Amino acid sequence: MATEAAAWATVLVRRHLVHAMVPVPTGQWLVQHKPNGPVQLLEGPAAVLILTARIQRQLRMARPDSR
Known part of the structure; x- marks a missing residue:
């Protein structure tokens, strides 16, 4: 889990x-x-x-529906 957290931290930054x-x-x-x-x-x-999941949800909610 630590490796995955480090990878996501890099992406977020x-x-x-x-x-x-x-x-x-x-x-x-x-x-x-x-x-x-x-x-x-x-x-x-x-x-x-x-x-990370919270930030992803916020980004998805802010995006207009593309359907």
Whole structure:
């Protein structure tokens, strides 16, 4: 799960969906959504995947229906 979380963190940062995501030695992750914004502490890889899913849902909801 840690490898998948790291891969998603890279995608989120590269696509500018979050400003920064950094793992810390304790297994937790630091997330900054905007430059100069507050830093959020995620409890582990599962929390990274939950955040990723939340961002994906928001993107899908913001997109007009293409059907």
